[in-house]
Amino acid sequence: MLRKAIFLEMATSMKGNQSWKTVCIVGFGGHAKSKLLPALMKANLSLEGIVSRDKQASIEGVKIFYKISDAIKNLPKNTLFVIASPPDVHYEHAKVLIEAGRDIFVEKPALTSLKNSVELVQLASKKGVVMVEMLMYLENKTVKESFDELKNETNLINSIKFEFLIPSIPQGTYRNESTLGNSLLSDMACYPLSFLSIAGYDLSNLNLVSCEKDFNQNTIFVIKGKSKNIDINIKVGHAKEYSNCFSINFTNNFQTIYKPFFYGRSGYREIIKINGTEQKCEQVFENNTYEIMFLKKKIEWIKNQKERLDNLNIVTGCLEHLGRQAGFS
Numbered sequence: 001m002l003r004k005a006i007f008l009e010m011a012t013s014m015k016g017n018q019s020w021k022t023v024c025i026v027g028f029g030g031h032a033k034s035k036l037l038p039a040l041m042k043a044n045l046s047l048e049g050i051v052s053r054d055k056q057a058s059i060e061g062v063k064i065f066y067k068i069s070d071a072i073k074n075l076p077k078n079t080l081f082v083i084a085s086p087p088d089v090h091y092e093h094a095k096v097l098i099e100a101g102r103d104i105f106v107e108k109p110a111l112t113s114l115k116n117s118v119e120l121v122q123l124a125s126k127k128g129v130v131m132v133e134m135l136m137y138l139e140n141k142t143v144k145e146s147f148d149e150l151k152n153e154t155n156l157i158n159s160i161k162f163e164f165l166i167p168s169i170p171q172g173t174y175r176n177e178s179t180l181g182n183s184l185l186s187d188m189a190c191y192p193l194s195f196l197s198i199a200g201y202d203l204s205n206l207n208l209v210s211c212e213k214d215f216n217q218n219t220i221f222v223i224k225g226k227s228k229n230i231d232i233n234i235k236v237g238h239a240k241e242y243s244n245c246f247s248i249n250f251t252n253n254f255q256t257i258y259k260p261f262f263y264g265r266s267g268y269r270e271i272i273k274i275n276g277t278e279q280k281c282e283q284v285f286e287n288n289t290y291e292i293m294f295l296k297k298k299i300e301w302i303k304n305q306k307e308r309l310d311n312l313n314i315v316t317g318c319l320e321h322l323g324r325q326a327g328f329s
Contacts, residue, residue, distance in 0.1 A: 020078055022078070027051070027093075028052040028057050049064070063075070069096065072097070103131075104131055110133040112319050125309075131305070135191070138289075139264075146246060149256060156254075157250055167242050169238060189236050206224070208325040221236050258271055
């Protein structure tokens with residue numbers, strides 16, 4: 001109740017200051033350059049600073065800092081900090097910024113230690129700052145429609161399945177499998193786990209049932225469990241062919257498939273309805289969800305912060321559990 005009251009007080013007090021004027025990106029790798037920076041520009045947010053150890057990092061008119069502490073000292077108080085550094089240092093970077101009273105967006109997976117997650121969630125509440133894990137796919141209209149379908153048809157659902165497989169790992173990313181934070185497991189499983197938690201499914205019965213490499217040394221993680229008497233099947237990892245879909249299977253042999261599901265770029269999504277031999281496909285155009293996230297006002301993030309951060313703790317705990325089963329320390 002106390003946390004809820006704090007968030008409501010934050011929402012009330014900030015009505016006259018609903019947006020950020022400037023942005024600072026922490027970690028300026030390929031993802032930040034190709035996805036975050038263009039979205040910030042489209043959202044008319046001014047990039048004032050970059051925190052990077054890369055001595056070659058340079059953008060005209062943008063201040064370059066080698067330490068977060070220097071950025072905190074030299075940038076305006078209402079600067080939004082976007083953490084795009086390697087996942088294993090998210091906790092360290094986020095803690096410094098939250099303690100300084102700065103609002104943060106953190107690239108997924110935000111955290112992979114439940115202890116660290118609980119600590120930062122409590123600290124964000126105490127400091128009254130906005131803390132957001134950047135799950136861009138949640139801004140898609142088709143994802144919101146899938147939430148409604150799950151809610152309205154719960155009693156008729158037999159199983160749900162996620163398949164998110166990529167044929168190659170982008171250069172300049174941190175997916176080297178040396179730790180849970182730098183693994184495909186946390187990078188990709190955080191998507192379906194976050195979706196399930198938000199939809200009200202219990203993650204405590206999910207387990208890693210397979211972690212195998214195919215003949216090309218591609219790693220595929222298979223996660224299974226049950227919640228609300230519904231079978232849950234998740235497959236993520238590195239495979240020969242790309243696959244990005246979410247399917248709902250009903251007791252009457254009806255099926256709904258959404259694809260691509262975990263996707264942030266603008267373009268068409270498909271909703272496929274299958275009833276026996278009949279099949280109908282609807283195409284829905286989605287805007288760039290990174291832009292949508294950056295266009296949201298502070299007040300919008302504050303209103304649902306308690307629910308978002310509660311889900312963050314749930315998902316982080318599940319990721320930690322699955323990571324131990326996969327052999328990550």
